[in-house]
Amino acid sequence: MMTPESSEDLEKNSNSGHHLRGNSEYVRLVISDEPQVAEAETLPPQAESRRKYFWWWIKAFLWCFVIVVLVLILLKWAVPFTFEKVIYPMLEWEATAFGRPVLAVVLVLSLALFPVFLIPSGPSMWLAGMIFGYGLGFVIIMVGTTIGMVLPYLIGVVFRERIHQWLKKWPKNAAMIRLAGEGSWFHQFRVVALFRVSPFPYTIFNYAVVVTNMRFWPYLWGSIAGMVPEAYIYIYSGRLIRTLADAQYGRHHLTTVEIVYNIISFIVAVVTTVAFTVYARRTLNELKMAEARGEASSASGNRGNETPK
Numbered sequence: 001m002m003t004p005e006s007s008e009d010l011e012k013n014s015n016s017g018h019h020l021r022g023n024s025e026y027v028r029l030v031i032s033d034e035p036q037v038a039e040a041e042t043l044p045p046q047a048e049s050r051r052k053y054f055w056w057w058i059k060a061f062l063w064c065f066v067i068v069v070l071v072l073i074l075l076k077w078a079v080p081f082t083f084e085k086v087i088y089p090m091l092e093w094e095a096t097a098f099g100r101p102v103l104a105v106v107l108v109l110s111l112a113l114f115p116v117f118l119i120p121s122g123p124s125m126w127l128a129g130m131i132f133g134y135g136l137g138f139v140i141i142m143v144g145t146t147i148g149m150v151l152p153y154l155i156g157v158v159f160r161e162r163i164h165q166w167l168k169k170w171p172k173n174a175a176m177i178r179l180a181g182e183g184s185w186f187h188q189f190r191v192v193a194l195f196r197v198s199p200f201p202y203t204i205f206n207y208a209v210v211v212t213n214m215r216f217w218p219y220l221w222g223s224i225a226g227m228v229p230e231a232y233i234y235i236y237s238g239r240l241i242r243t244l245a246d247a248q249y250g251r252h253h254l255t256t257v258e259i260v261y262n263i264i265s266f267i268v269a270v271v272t273t274v275a276f277t278v279y280a281r282r283t284l285n286e287l288k289m290a291e292a293r294g295e296a297s298s299a300s301g302n303r304g305n306e307t308p309k
Helices: 004-042 046-097 100-113 122-132 135-158 160-167 171-180 185-197 202-211 216-248 256-305
Strands: none
Touching (some): 122 216, 135 160, 135 202, 135 216, 171 202, 171 256, 185 202, 185 216
């Protein structure tokens, strides 16, 4: 016979068992469902991803179409006009107006002085490659550009405060330039070389770098190292322009081997230029992100070390 105490115990056990089952059922449902809900919220809808993918291909097709049309226009009208009205008269003028030593001095002076006045020196490098080739043309370009990188640096030292005030109007560019003055000698050398290869306008960089902690020698050697790929690209493109100009006006008949060689070398030059540019930009962005993370961690460490008053 069951006593009142035993019946009460049995009822309590049944209630507690029901309570545990209820709790376990609640825990199972809630915990198992929450990750699924979070996963469903984080994953983009399939239709949305398909729509973005479709529009990406549409934009890529339109850009390819525009580029092809522009290339055809350049080949049909712009390139012949440039050869006839600009390049060929320039070659004729170079052959009759100056001797090669005088022209070499003129090109060195232009490459040295144009960056001081923020004038692009690309045409002078093209002429150096077009007229003097890879050997003497490379020497002319490197001597002229080296002087053209040193002069703005020395002038910028005199106007450091004014340049600092000017850079405050462009904080993003100023943050990128500040990377060049950070760290050791090798770090400064590396960043300056990357700036020369990247699309950042080096005529502005020559002046702006003086507001950082950049030392002169890593600036000089980094600038020289970064200018070597650009010099060879300009020399090659100048030689290619001269070859096409000679072929256009009957001075030289291109053989099949020369045509294939020029096409392959042109593709290699374009790929190399793009690869250098992408690598330089990506590396500079990584350095910038690493610096930002270091500043954030140091700031959080300083906040952690502060004691409440």
